[in-house]
Every structure is written in structure tokens, then in C-alpha cells.
Amino acid sequence: MPTDNKRVRGPEVSQCPFLFSSKPAASLPLKGPREDGRQRDQVDVRPVFVRCGLVSQAKGSAYIEAGSTKLMCCVYGPREIERKDETDMTCGRLVTDMRFAPFSCLERGAWIQGSQEKDLSLMLQESLQPAVCLNKYPRSQIEVNVMVLESSGSVLAHAVTCASLALADAGIEMYDLILGCSMRQDGASYVVDPSRAEENWRSSIVEENQGGLTVAFLPSLNQISGLESDGEMTEETLTAGVRTCIEGCYKLYPVVQHALCKAVRRAAPPPSES
Numbered sequence: 001m002p003t004d005n006k007r008v009r010g011p012e013v014s015q016c017p018f019l020f021s022s023k024p025a026a027s028l029p030l031k032g033p034r035e036d037g038r039q040r041d042q043v044d045v046r047p048v049f050v051r052c053g054l055v056s057q058a059k060g061s062a063y064i065e066a067g068s069t070k071l072m073c074c075v076y077g078p079r080e081i082e083r084k085d086e087t088d089m090t091c092g093r094l095v096t097d098m099r100f101a102p103f104s105c106l107e108r109g110a111w112i113q114g115s116q117e118k119d120l121s122l123m124l125q126e127s128l129q130p131a132v133c134l135n136k137y138p139r140s141q142i143e144v145n146v147m148v149l150e151s152s153g154s155v156l157a158h159a160v161t162c163a164s165l166a167l168a169d170a171g172i173e174m175y176d177l178i179l180g181c182s183m184r185q186d187g188a189s190y191v192v193d194p195s196r197a198e199e200n201w202r203s204s205i206v207e208e209n210q211g212g213l214t215v216a217f218l219p220s221l222n223q224i225s226g227l228e229s230d231g232e233m234t235e236e237t238l239t240a241g242v243r244t245c246i247e248g249c250y251k252l253y254p255v256v257q258h259a260l261c262k263a264v265r266r267a268a269p270p271p272s273e274s
Contacts, residue, residue, distance in 0.1 A: 043247045045193040048255050052169040052263035060170025064162040068152035073166040078140035092137030096125040098146040105151050127160050127216035127226030133173040153195040157182040160216045176218040181248035184212050192248050209237045215245035219253045
């Protein structure tokens with residue numbers, strides 16, 4: 001029987017991919033360095049890789065990678081609103097859609113948007129809308145689509161930063177860039193830019209300050225465009241957490257500026273020889 005040379009055969013012996021994955025720790029250390037070597041109780045964010053203009057079919061796009069968290073954002077528009085009853089003659093409309101890829105988490109998800117993705121899309125829209133000059137685009141809508149390729153903590157914060165870069169790459173007029181940063185409070189200790197294990201871990205000791213915080217910040221205007229918190233924290237702890245997240249946003253600002261400058265130089269036409 002002739003063999004099919006066009007068919008890619010799988011290996012005769014295969015192993016489950018979870019066999020090679022690192023096993024999560026039973027309990028996270030409350031003191032000393034964190035699992036990835038970063039320090040606790042300090043504004044110690046993960047190294048960030050940013051790139052703009054990767055998707056040629058979109059008006060603007062951006063890719064961000066922070067540790068094992070990877071996101072891609074595409075911006076389309078401004079385009080005409082399909083439904084005439086939703087048309088606003090004075091300002092435009094910002095539409096956001098945030099989804100997790102089926103392979104982004106340990107448990108395979110579905111393509112159908114779930115309740116968590118709808119909540120994240122709404123939070124993303126509320127964080128981006130104050131910074132976009134929608135009055136410049138009447139009777140139009142701008143679509144922002146974020147795809148989480150790998151989820152390893154602080155997804156909403158990095159989605160805000162990635163969407164801001166994609167909007168800037170698309171040439172959408174904005175008052176300022178939007179940067180996101182998150183933290184996790186566990187009693188008297190906190191961690192900035194937490195991983196998935198740090199976000200999901202709960203201490204067995206009942207303390208009053210237990211929760212998470214995500215801040216969307218406009219660094220040039222020194223204003224907060226979005227804030228999301230969960231758990232129970234005192235007013236003093238919440239205020240200190242907001243200041244910590246703002247400091248983390250300022251640490252990301254030079255990286256974002258450098259990525260935008262590289263994208264502009266790459267898209268600029270070569271100098272003419274006179």
C-alpha cells in the first residue's frame with residue numbers, strides 16, 4: 001500500500017504535556033523573595049517586552065509579554081456605526097472585546113465569551129474611555145479587541161497597557177497613554193504584578209486586609225482612569241495600594257515610550273536623497 005507523504009504523522013510514543021510543567025507550590029512564602037525571585041513589599045514588576053504594528057490587517061496592533069502573561073490587541077476603525085439608533089452626532093463610541101484563547105489557561109476554555117470575559121471587557125472599556133478623544137470621531141465607533149494568549153496573572157492591567165499601545169499605533173487621538181498595574185494584599189504584606197498562583201492563593205490565617213487592586217493610570221496627566229478592587233481592605237491600605245500601583249505604572253512608562261518610538265521610526269518613510 002503506498003504511503004501518504006503529505007500527511008504529518010505523530011510520534012509513536014508521546015507524553016502528556018502536564019508531565020513537563022512545573023508543579024505549583026502547596027503554599028506560597030509569606031516572607032523573603034517570591035517564587036520568580038522578585039521581592040515582596042516592593043514595587044518589583046516583571047520584565048516587559050512590547051512590540052507594536054504586528055498585525056497588518058488591523059489599523060493598529062500591539063503585543064505585550066510580562067513573564068508568562070502574553071496578550072495581543074488589535075484596533076479597527078474609526079468606522080461607521082452599523083445600528084443607526086446608536087449613532088451619536090457629538091462623539092464616537094468605543095467598543096471593547098476581551099477574550100481568552102482556549103489554550104491560555106490550564107483548563108481549556110471555549111470560544112464563547114463567558115461572564116468573566118464580559119466583566120473584563122467592561123472594565124477595559126471604562127479604563128480606556130476617559131483617555132480617548134471620542135469627540136474627534138462623531139458618528140463613528142472604534143473597536144478594541146484583546147486576545148489573551150497565555151494567562152499568568154495581572155491580565156487586566158497588562159490588557160489596559162496593550163490596548164493603549166494599539167490605540168496609539170492606530171493613530172487614534174488620546175489625551176494620554178493608559179498604563180495598568182495590579183497588586184495583591186495579604187495582611188501586612190503585598191506583592192506587585194502578581195502571578196496566577198499569587199492571585200489565586202488565599203492565606204489560611206484570617207486577616208482584615210485580603211484583596212487585590214488594579215489601577216489604570218494616565219502618567220502625563222497624573223490621573224486615574226480606572227480602578228478595580230476585590231476583597232476587604234481598610235481605607236489606609238487601599239490608599240497605599242493605589243500609590244504603589246501608580247509607582248509601578250511609572251516604571252512601565254519608559255518601556256512603552258521606547259516601543260512607540262521604535263514603531264514610528266519603522267513606519268516612517270526613508271529619507272529622500274536630494
